Amino acid sequence: MTAWLFRPRAHDLCSSVTFCMSCGFTLSLQECLQVADSLGWSPLWQSFSPPPLHAMADPGLYRPPPAVRGMTVLDREAFTQMIHVPALRVPTTVLNKVVKSLKKIALQRPGIKRVVDDGQPVGGSGQHRLLLLDPHCVASAESFGHEETAALTAFGVSPELHRYELQLTYENLKSEEVLRAVLPEGQDVTSGFSRVGHIAHMNLRDHQLPYKSLIGQVIMDKNPGVTCVVNKTNTIDSTYRNFQMEVLAGESNMVAKVRENGVLYEFDFSRVYWNPRLSTEHERVVSLLRCGDIVLDVFAGVGPFAIPAARRGCVVLANDLNPEAHRWLQHNARLNKVDAAITTFNLDGREFLRGPARERLPGLMRGPGAVHVVMNLPALALDFLDTFRGLLGPEPDQGLSCEATMPQVHCYGFSKEDDPQQDMVQRAEASLGVSLQGRCSVHMVRNVAPNKEMMCVNFRMPREVLYTISNSEEPSPKRQRCEETE
Numbered sequence: 001m002t003a004w005l006f007r008p009r010a011h012d013l014c015s016s017v018t019f020c021m022s023c024g025f026t027l028s029l030q031e032c033l034q035v036a037d038s039l040g041w042s043p044l045w046q047s048f049s050p051p052p053l054h055a056m057a058d059p060g061l062y063r064p065p066p067a068v069r070g071m072t073v074l075d076r077e078a079f080t081q082m083i084h085v086p087a088l089r090v091p092t093t094v095l096n097k098v099v100k101s102l103k104k105i106a107l108q109r110p111g112i113k114r115v116v117d118d119g120q121p122v123g124g125s126g127q128h129r130l131l132l133l134d135p136h137c138v139a140s141a142e143s144f145g146h147e148e149t150a151a152l153t154a155f156g157v158s159p160e161l162h163r164y165e166l167q168l169t170y171e172n173l174k175s176e177e178v179l180r181a182v183l184p185e186g187q188d189v190t191s192g193f194s195r196v197g198h199i200a201h202m203n204l205r206d207h208q209l210p211y212k213s214l215i216g217q218v219i220m221d222k223n224p225g226v227t228c229v230v231n232k233t234n235t236i237d238s239t240y241r242n243f244q245m246e247v248l249a250g251e252s253n254m255v256a257k258v259r260e261n262g263v264l265y266e267f268d269f270s271r272v273y274w275n276p277r278l279s280t281e282h283e284r285v286v287s288l289l290r291c292g293d294i295v296l297d298v299f300a301g302v303g304p305f306a307i308p309a310a311r312r313g314c315v316v317l318a319n320d321l322n323p324e325a326h327r328w329l330q331h332n333a334r335l336n337k338v339d340a341a342i343t344t345f346n347l348d349g350r351e352f353l354r355g356p357a358r359e360r361l362p363g364l365m366r367g368p369g370a371v372h373v374v375m376n377l378p379a380l381a382l383d384f385l386d387t388f389r390g391l392l393g394p395e396p397d398q399g400l401s402c403e404a405t406m407p408q409v410h411c412y413g414f415s416k417e418d419d420p421q422q423d424m425v426q427r428a429e430a431s432l433g434v435s436l437q438g439r440c441s442v443h444m445v446r447n448v449a450p451n452k453e454m455m456c457v458n459f460r461m462p463r464e465v466l467y468t469i470s471n472s473e474e475p476s477p478k479r480q481r482c483e484e485t486e
């Protein structure tokens with residue numbers, strides 16, 4: 001066939017022509033006619049109507065009409081267009097089997113039926129339906145692969161392709177397709193968001209802001225269950241790690257109900273920290289806990305470590321500086337019926353460690369359960385480790401404390417270094433004032449941004465940190481025996 005439908009005047013127009021020698025075809029036939037008309041080009045290929053089936057293979061076929069470009073107030077009707085798709089005429093007697101055999105090449109669009117009436121009068125036993133095919137897979141009868149050809153032969157279906165005129169509406173488009181058609185060409189169309197209950201949380205770029213209401217509306221339309229779309233308006237450097245946010249579409253109810261790892265949480269998303277991307281990490285830490293263990297959650301938020309830990313049979317001391325997070329933490333403890341197992345505090349992390357934690361630690365460490373300290377405030381938690389220096393004063397058992405009773409620490413941090421593991425260990429060591437070589441492990445939690453990792457360093461709190469130990473003290477044989485039995 002002709003290599004191009006409309007001859008481009010220059011290569012830089014290649015995005016405006018149907019067939020470009022170097023880039024392949026980029027516009028739907030309908031769009032192409034409009035573009036050509038506006039540019040005063042005349043078609044080289046005159047036999048346009050009706051278009052042969054191979055012309056239906058245009059990958060821009062589902063692209064909405066060019067008129068929607070630049071739209072800032074969503075007009076759903078403006079996305080409606082007629083397109084042509086290939087179809088097979090299939091006897092109803094074998095329809096189900098043919099649909100199954102051809103499912104890889106059948107039309108798949110949201111809200112579009114792929115089997116339609118053939119519009120022909122029904123005659124005798126020869127009742128037929130049209131099976132609509134994906135024009136990107138099927139351009140002509142030669143497009144069928146061996147399997148499909150064999151299936152058609154076996155079921156007595158003619159491979160002759162029919163042309164079906166289909167109305168494509170806003171409902172049949174994916175959010176990405178809608179936004180790509182509306183936002184300026186060549187600019188990034190990110191329709192990604194975090195889902196927090198009924199809230200879709202976006203982080204729009206500057207060039208997307210003029211379209212923010214439309215983007216919000218599209219995200220809400222295309223994601224069942226989302227009834228509120230918000231955009232982050234600040235970076236997350238507030239003390240309480242919550243976002244300033246603006247409602248782009250839908251209701252302004254910020255109280256979300258979320259299920260994470262089977263546990264239900266409720267909280268005001270605009271006033272507390274919640275990150276759905278931490279569910280795996282929450283689960284990982286909780287899986288390390290055993291019934292009867294003690295958990296000190298220094299930066300507890302609304303409870304994603306504390307509540308499941310209590311549900312697992314642990315005794316939990318959970319603290320958060322944000323009064324709102326503390327309130328929802330208490331609420332979630334009641335909601336999950338574990339309030340008897342969780343004691344909550346609304347203190348600065350250092351105050352919590354120096355006060356309630358210090359008071360209870362000696363008794364807890366003598367008990368049967370292991371003590372875990374969770375410190376998830378990645379921007380600052382490593383600095384808080386210095387609070388443990390000499391926290392419990394002189395060692396009561398004069399060097400006989402069993403290492404196995406020392407608290408197990410899970411401390412989070414961000415790292416932008418080439419070797420984030422080493423960076424984490426070095427910063428923890430600097431804060432604790434001791435070496436952790438050979439007695440810690442580090443793992444990557446998630447990639448937060450290009451070149452920024454969230455990490456977790458895990459170690460048993462060294463005795464010489466928690467207690468003020470005189471330099472002359474030698475490790476006692478008794479303590480060594482204790483370590484061996486761990």
Ligand SMILES: C[S@@+](CC[C@H](N)C(=O)[O-])C[C@H]1O[C@@H](n2cnc3c(N)ncnc32)[C@H](O)[C@@H]1O
Nearest residue numbers: 239240273299300301320321322348349376377
């Ligand atoms: C990153 S969030 C973690 C929340 C929860 N642990 C989680 O995994 O989702 C850190 C929490 O620390 C709290 N926070 C910030 N500064 C604090 C401080 N100095 N003392 C205690 N809590 C603090 C914030 O309010 C926030 O809820």
